[in-house]
Amino acid sequence: MSKDMPGASGVETIAPEDRNTPTEAGPTAAAETGTIDISFSPGLTEFLESSNIALGFTSYQTGRLYLIGHGPDGKLALHEAVYPQAMGLTGDASRIYLGTLTQIVRMENVLAPGQRANQVHDKVYVPRNLQTTGNVDIHELGIRDNGRILFVNTRYNCLCEPSLTHSFKPVWKPDFISRLVPEDRCHLNGLAMVDGKPKYVSAVSRSDTLDGWREDRDEGGLIIDVESDAIIGEGLSMPHSPRFHGGRIWLLNSGTGDLGWLDPAGGGFVPLAFFPGFLRGLAFHGHHAFVTLSKPRQGHFEGLALDDRLREQDRKAWCGVQIVSQADGSLAHWLRFEGAITELFDICVLPAVKNPITLGPNSVEIRDFLTIEPASL
Secondary structure (H helix, E strand, O other): OEOOEOOHHHOEEOOHHHEEOOOEOOOOOOOOOOOEEEEEOOOHHHHHHHHOEEEEEEEOOOOEEEEEEEOOOOOEEEEEEEOOOOOOEEEOOOEEEEEOOOEEEEEEEOOOOOOOEOOOEOEEEEEEEEEEOOOOOEEEEEEOOOOOEEEEEOOOOEEEEOOOOOOOEEEEOOOOOOOOOOOOOOOEEEEEEEOOEEEEEEEOOOOOOOOHHHHHOOOOEEEEEOOOOOEEEEEEOOEEEEEEEOOEEEEEEOOOOEEEEEOOOOOOEEEEEEOOOEEEEEEEEOOEEEEEEEOOOOOOOOOOHHHHHHHHOOOOOOOEEEEEEOOOOOEEEEEEEEEOOOOOOOEEEEEOOOOEEEOOOOEOHHHHOOOOOOOOO
């Protein structure tokens, strides 16, 4: 077993015929990704089936939304759709929200319970609303208890709602940000919702100058309580994806490659597990945590403690998904990308979903995929 490929002796791969890729209506930069090889741990298909879940995750680098489920033939099923700079993601069995380069996309499942598309897919997520924000560098998304969308506007250093008439409506910014200007000053990036309200955000530093966060990558990271404006965690290295789960404030300390939580007594970071990659994207289900890994980006995410730890352990950086135990951080399952894709962003668990697909807004298939809402005529 190699250090950079857990369970290498039983690696499985996804054959091209088991990958569902809608035909794009026209060529785009995002569609021209090159060769991608996908391998996964033995038992991943059975794990998804026994947990009654599917997974969604994004790659903004190649502009892809990926859905992973299990087919009736017992094989792992992968579906992908092209969305430019696909980033923040949240969803369930009925609906998926996705942040892209210039839009927030709402996709609706159009199948009724018991229906199947092509005899195998139990969910078909169709984009029904694409609200344009312009390029504000949308990061993570949240849904309020009243159904309204929130998103992290990294370019303007604030939390926002979509606006009916404008690019966005600011609803909160950190105290140390003096004004709303199109300058990524603190690299606000992650959002934790609690009981349908925005509660915690992550930022790489408390800088109030253009790109000032880049000077504080090693230990300038913060977790901020949105309600009180208090900084409840600091000294972090490029934190991402705060989540409130099981009474703890979890986060990814991306600059060190660690998943962990904040100590409620002093606000210090308590690591649970180390991952061989730059971390962005965290979800929970049952007794497991789901984390997306990227290879460190040259020029931006180099020179962090993660690099030293990889060298010390003689490990190669990953791009993929790892699933670990919440109890002890042990690795349960994984899925790995090799080739043209090197970065992932967000991940969500889709409960009570088996084998989902989605139709990209520019795909050939969406032109003639028509459904009619029942009506009394």
